[in-house]
Amino acid sequence: MTTRVSGTEGYGETAAERVRQYESIPFAHVHRHWVHVFPTTPSHVIDIGAGTGRDAAGFADLGHTVTAVEPTPELRSEAQRLHPHPAITWIDDALPDLDRVHALGQRYDLVMLTAVWMHLDLAQRERAMTRVAPLVRPGGTMALSLRHGPVPAGRRMFDVSAQETCALAGRHGLTVIHESRGAAVLGGPDVWWDRLAFRQTNGR
Numbered sequence: 446m447t448t449r450v451s452g453t454e455g456y457g458e459t460a461a462e463r464v465r466q467y468e469s470i471p472f473a474h475v476h477r478h479w480v481h482v483f484p485t486t487p488s489h490v491i492d493i494g495a496g497t498g499r500d501a502a503g504f505a506d507l508g509h510t511v512t513a514v515e516p517t518p519e520l521r522s523e524a525q526r527l528h529p530h531p532a533i534t535w536i537d538d539a540l541p542d543l544d545r546v547h548a549l550g551q552r553y554d555l556v557m558l559t560a561v562w563m564h565l566d567l568a569q570r571e572r573a574m575t576r577v578a579p580l581v582r583p584g585g586t587m588a589l590s591l592r593h594g595p596v597p598a599g600r601r602m603f604d605v606s607a608q609e610t611c612a613l614a615g616r617h618g619l620t621v622i623h624e625s626r627g628a629a630v631l632g633g634p635d636v637w638w639d640r641l642a643f644r645q646t647n648g649r
């Protein structure tokens with residue numbers, strides 16, 4: 446039996462369906478509500494929990510250099526096959542520790558944590574923030590979204606509030622620059638999302 450990284454339960458088993466679902470919506474449409482927080486000059490982006498690579502490819506197409514982190518092997522291999530962009534480097538690593546990412550010793554202009562944070566329990570979220578916040582360069586941005594609503598069968602997911610997330614980020618130098626809430630494009634009528642973006646003020 447395959448041992449799954451905590452938080453990834455249900456993804457590898459349903460990879461083909463996840464690919465169909467996540468690749469059915471264009472990058473620009475998914476991120477239309479907060480595109481103004483993304484860098485407009487060539488930058489270094491890290492996408493943590495990058496899934497099928499839709500966003501990694503979207504950023505690469507815009508001229509950014511992208512590090513895509515994805516611990517589910519079935520999704521990572523499909524993503525590499527679907528989006529063989531030379532500006533994307535794929536890494537097999539996971540929250541909360543991100544040891545392989547930290548071993549690279551880099552900081553990023555934009556850290557994407559979309560649709561992944563709610564897969565971590567409270568202790569993991571607290572640990573993850575200590576590891577993610579230092580990856581954001583001083584003045585850089587972190588964009589994080591939280592899913593709310595019924596949990597799909599087989600997934601590990603927690604109802605994580607925007608309030609908790611902003612308070613936790615704030616303790617690591619991350620100041621809120623965008624907060625919005627909306628219905629899901631995918632996932633049914635009971636699903637909705639919080640979108641939070643932060644600026645790293647530590648080290649400025």
Ligand SMILES: C[S@@+](CC[C@H](N)C(=O)[O-])C[C@H]1O[C@@H](n2cnc3c(N)ncnc32)[C@H](O)[C@@H]1O
Pocket residue numbers: 450451452453454456467493494495496497499500514515516517520538539540541558559560561564
């Ligand atoms: C809902 S998908 C979102 C994928 C992509 N970010 C997007 O918005 O389309 C959640 C992703 O988080 C990944 N994931 C789950 N637990 C994780 C963890 N502990 N560390 C990193 N990624 C994780 C899953 O494998 C999956 O690819």
